[in-house]
Amino acid sequence: MFSKLTALTVTSLTLASPFVIPANAQAQPGVIVVAPVEHHHRHFTVEYRLPGHWHWRAYAACHSRAFAHDVARGLRFQGYETRVVRRA
DSSP: OHHHHHHHHHHHHHHHHHHHSOOOOOOOOOOOOOOOOOOOOOEEEEEEEOTTOOOOEEEEEESOHHHHHHHHHHHHHTTOEEEEEEEO
């Protein structure tokens, strides 16, 4: 009998506590710290020329060095001389 009364009291206090105890914790906006980031916008220009010619011609401007080298490789397979030039 005593254990049933104790269990009932504990259960009722546990279930009623959210209504009895006021919630004072208000949501505060989080602090966001932003570090300064330098954006280096480097462009890579793929230039090509036919074998034996003097002048280089621009073929494409790429944001990625890997992509620029892929483009240059494709042009080399077509018989052109290529180079990748980094532009600031």
